[in-house]
Amino acid sequence: MGKVIAIWGSPNSGKTTLSIKLAKQISKQNSVIVLFTDILAPVIPTLKDDIDTKRSLGNVLSVATLSNDIILKNCIEVDKIKNIAFLGYTQGENVFTYPQYTDERVKELIDHLKALADYVIIDTSSNFINDLITISALEVSDKVLRVNSAELKNISYFDSYLPLLIDKRFKSDSHINILSNSRLDDAQDELKDIYNIKATIEYSDEIREQGLCSELLSNLSSKEQDKLSLNLNKIISMINNCENEGVKKKGFFSRFRKGA
Numbered sequence: 001m002g003k004v005i006a007i008w009g010s011p012n013s014g015k016t017t018l019s020i021k022l023a024k025q026i027s028k029q030n031s032v033i034v035l036f037t038d039i040l041a042p043v044i045p046t047l048k049d050d051i052d053t054k055r056s057l058g059n060v061l062s063v064a065t066l067s068n069d070i071i072l073k074n075c076i077e078v079d080k081i082k083n084i085a086f087l088g089y090t091q092g093e094n095v096f097t098y099p100q101y102t103d104e105r106v107k108e109l110i111d112h113l114k115a116l117a118d119y120v121i122i123d124t125s126s127n128f129i130n131d132l133i134t135i136s137a138l139e140v141s142d143k144v145l146r147v148n149s150a151e152l153k154n155i156s157y158f159d160s161y162l163p164l165l166i167d168k169r170f171k172s173d174s175h176i177n178i179l180s181n182s183r184l185d186d187a188q189d190e191l192k193d194i195y196n197i198k199a200t201i202e203y204s205d206e207i208r209e210q211g212l213c214s215e216l217l218s219n220l221s222s223k224e225q226d227k228l229s230l231n232l233n234k235i236i237s238m239i240n241n242c243e244n245e246g247v248k249k250k251g252f253f254s255r256f257r258k259g260a
Helices: 015-026 057-062 068-074 103-116 132-140 152-165 188-195 205-212 222-240 250-257
Strands: 003-009 032-036 084-087 119-123 143-148 176-182 199-202
Touching: 003 015, 003 103, 003 132, 003 222, 015 032, 015 119, 015 143, 015 176, 015 205, 015 222, 032 103, 057 068, 057 103, 068 103, 103 119, 103 132, 119 132, 143 222, 176 188, 176 222, 199 222, 205 222
Parallel strands: 003 119, 003 143, 032 084, 032 119, 143 176, 176 199
Antiparallel strands: none
């Protein structure tokens, strides 16, 4: 079964960017599915210009009987990058597009995704109170990356919302704290102490430009890419606890690439 990674944090802390960059790094050796939970501002349309608008997470959550084939039919493949797929809401969808679903359906979906890929990355919502996928992801994930920004609002957010995860099923004490979009003049040492930071993703003009141009799946310039890869590999090592992940599930991806 695949490993589930939830990426959660304060608003505008870089959760989606980290999800995509981490997924691309993992896909070099393992298969990975990224589940985007945001229906207020769907991520999929920002990643590709020629998306198939018939493929949507909403179809998966609202189907009568869930199956691997249904999931694969709604995954978005990534051109020129093997072993990676996206699943999320599509162009023009909103909270009224699909009927409500249950937390049982969400956990069923996560179980299916674990059977399809070595890694499942869930890009969660900061407003998890109203998002069943995020709540379930925080509960059942093998690892949670808690993404922090250097803004004062970050402290305010976690002061307000961390107490809601005090139940032991959320394992909030084991979250891996990441400092994101950090600049050299952000008092990094102090921030690392405050947030118990284990890894840092520094601010990059190139990454910001990629986000504006729907090119987050592209490589950075050599120097910037080397620095990013070093930090991503550190995060992957913490996720895996340096364990051997076993048999890869790359074969599953050939099914949706054939237009299943």
